[in-house]
Amino acid sequence: xxxxxxxxxxxxxxxxxxxxxxxxxxxxxxxxxxxxxxxxxxxxxxxxxxxxxxxxxxxxxxxxxxxxxxxxxxxxxxxxxxxxxxxxxxxxxxxxxxxxxxxxxxxxxxxxxxxxxxxxxxxxxxxxxxxxxxxxxxxxxxxxxxxxxxxxxxxxxxxxxxxxxxxxxxxxxxxxxxxxxxxxxxxxxxxxxxxxxxxxxxxxxxxxxxxxxxxxxxxxx
Amino acid sequence: xxxxxxxxxxxxxxxxxxxxxxxxxxxxxxxxxxxxxxxxxxxxxxxxxxxxxxxxxxxxxxxxxxxxxxxxxxxx
Numbered sequence: 001x002x003x004x005x006x007x008x009x010x011x012x013x014x015x016x017x018x019x020x021x022x023x024x025x026x027x028x029x030x031x032x033x034x035x036x037x038x039x040x041x042x043x044x045x046x047x048x049x050x051x052x053x054x055x056x057x058x059x060x061x062x063x064x065x066x067x068x069x070x071x072x073x074x075x076x077x078x079x080x081x082x083x084x085x086x087x088x089x090x091x092x093x094x095x096x097x098x099x100x101x102x103x104x105x106x107x108x109x110x111x112x113x114x115x116x117x118x119x120x121x122x123x124x125x126x127x128x129x130x131x132x133x134x135x136x137x138x139x140x141x142x143x144x145x146x147x148x149x150x151x152x153x154x155x156x157x158x159x160x161x162x163x164x165x166x167x168x169x170x171x172x173x174x175x176x177x178x179x180x181x182x183x184x185x186x187x188x189x190x191x192x193x194x195x196x197x198x199x200x201x202x203x204x205x206x207x208x209x210x211x212x213x214x215x216x217x218x219x220x221x
Numbered sequence: 222x223x224x225x226x227x228x229x230x231x232x233x234x235x236x237x238x239x240x241x242x243x244x245x246x247x248x249x250x251x252x253x254x255x256x257x258x259x260x261x262x263x264x265x266x267x268x269x270x271x272x273x274x275x276x277x278x279x280x281x282x283x284x285x286x287x288x289x290x291x292x293x294x295x296x297x
Contacts, residue, residue: 003282004279004282007275007278007279007282008279010275011272011275011276011279014268014271014272014275015240015272017268018237018242018265018268018269018272019240021237021264021265021268022234022237022238025234026238029231029234029235029238032231032234033231033234033235035223035231036223036227036228036231036232039222039223039228040228042222043222079223082222083222086222148222151222152222154224155222155224155225158225158226158254159254
């Protein structure tokens with residue numbers, strides 16, 4: 001067998017292996033891809049009407065998960081509940097009272113109720129769907145925000161060696177994605193650094209610039 | 222929310238399914254900090270890398286087979 005033929009044969013074996021490995025993971029990959037897509041929706045929406053539309057599309061495709069008890073693992077349910085709870089908060093805080101947004105809120109409620117029986121040992125973070133008094137609602141909303149910011153911080157921190165690197169990445173995310181959570185996290189880190197006698201003026205300027213962009217966008221949303 | 226590395230691993234698997242091996246290799250690289258201890262992850266990542274290396278070697282072989290000698294394309 002020539003060198004070329006050997007390489008061709010090896011190419012076919014490797015490609016065949018990868019095809020079969022991915023095929024064996026197909027059911028899990030469908031779920032992971034679905035979770036990844038709703039995570040993208042939660043991260044990437046630029047306006048509330050866009051958010052309702054994109055969530056609606058996702059729910060239309062994946063609502064079958066609710067009726068299939070064996071598809072989702074407890075970890076999947078936990079992640080989805082976190083993401084959908086965040087989306088629900090954003091819709092609740094928006095001024096979007098369109099029929100589409102109302103429908104999405106109703107679907108998210110159905111989802112939350114439908115996943116209550118899955119993974120019995122897990123506690124879903126989203127509370128009961130009753131109208132809480134205004135004070136506890138703000139406390140609950142801020143509580144969820146802090147959880148999101150902590151998860152975001154841990155994700156950004158990764159293997160970074162210094163908090164300033166984390167701040168750089170957070171500011172970049174806030175600027176590129178017009179991400180309000182990243183903006184808040186950046187402000188928190190800057191204030192922490194200030195209290196620890198770091199020079200933070202350049203970061204404050206950048207934060208203000210990004211804040212202006214995010215505010216303008218929210219005004220147009 | 223999913224961690225960036227988790228998203229990257231998912232994107233890598235989707236890319237493998239679509240046979241976009243270069244995209245898969247890039248996403249495996251992004252996912253590595255979180256999954257480098259995972260045997261299955263490493264197997265898929267290394268196999269993808271090896272497939273790309275084999276293809277690159279095959280492409281070099283084809284290029285060398287059609288390369289013209291400098292004398293043929295000299296000016297004048």
